[in-house]
Amino acid sequence: MNGEIEISAANLRERIFSMAGGCGFNELALDVYRFQYKNCMVYREFSDALSRNPVNVRQAEDIPFIPVEVFKSREIICSGMKALKEFRSSGTTASVRSRHLLADPAMYDDSLLKGFTLAYGDPAEYTFLSLTPKPGESKTSSLIYMINKLMQQNPHRLHGFFLHDFAGLRKRLDEPAPASRKTILIGLTYALLDFAEKFPGKYPGLIVMETGGMKGRRKEITRPELHDKLKVAFSQAEIHSEYGMTELLSQAWSNRSGLFSTPPWMKVLIREVNDPFSFCALGRSGGISIIDLANLYSCSFLATQDLGRVHDDGSFEVLGRFDSSDLRGCSLMIQE
DSSP: OOHHHHHHHHHHHHHHHTOOTTTTHHHHHHHHHHHHHHHOHHHHHHHHHTTOOTTTOOSGGGSOOEEGGGGGTSOOOOTTOOOSEEEEOOOOTTSOOOEEEESOHHHHHHHHHHHHHHHHSOGGGEEEEEESOOGGGOTTOHHHHHHHHHHHTOTTSOOEEOTTOHHHHHHHHHSOOOTTOEEEEEEOHHHHHHHHHHSOEEOTTOEEEEOOOOTTTSOOOOHHHHHHHHHHHEETOEEEEEEOOTTOSOOEEEEETTEEEOOTTEEEEEEETTEEEEEOOTTOEEEEEEEETTOTTSOSEEEEEEEEEEOTTSOEEEEEEOTTSOOOOGGGGGGO
């Protein structure tokens, strides 16, 4: 990387992870926009096509949000930088998959660990049990990388991947544990439901965290319906959710009935369905656009195909997807 990018990025990175409660978010978002307009040629091309540039983009709402589908056809990374790690979206070998090129994997790790700590506390205090493929079975999955990174924060815990070993997972859950031990069962939605149908029971103190991933494996249901099923099957457990995607660097977490909260460097806006350049008032539903400032060397301004609603406290809910969107679901990673 050249010196100008390195110096500018170092300043931005320090500001991103030192934010508190979203203070100064809009000003920092504009600085990140100017940085990416200058250094990310694909994003600059997109921005210019919309007649948006640092001269006329004067507030965060003026920043153009690039559709996540562009990650399927273009390499989005700052000029002069090399991808040290690559995440790919789920899909079959015949489908076109999104590629997220990471110039600085350590920034992903920082965002994950700082964001998780803000939502749940120190990840080293948790045991993570996963209903996903193992890292070696899906080397480009951001979800599996995320789970494995959380496990690595305390290698002395009895973590494990159990997608192909439901009986082993049930045995692990049935083992007596100190009341102070915190356990998160995190997994693909279809796998959680499969396990729940075979091994329902009482799981006091367990956190069950669904990450999406029903598409292509089971009939689609709404998140409230999903949580109701999981609450019945995992009696006495708490049902939580994680919201992330290949094209993002950060995650949102939900421990409140499907309402997601973001770390300070991430913000969700709701755009009008028929006018992608206008944003909805709080409480109205529309397309989810995301500012992820930690995605510094790629693009921080993404327009997703998800539908949602933002509430007064900044939390948001995911209501579904646009009818015309591609089949996208973490469950497809099993076919890689």
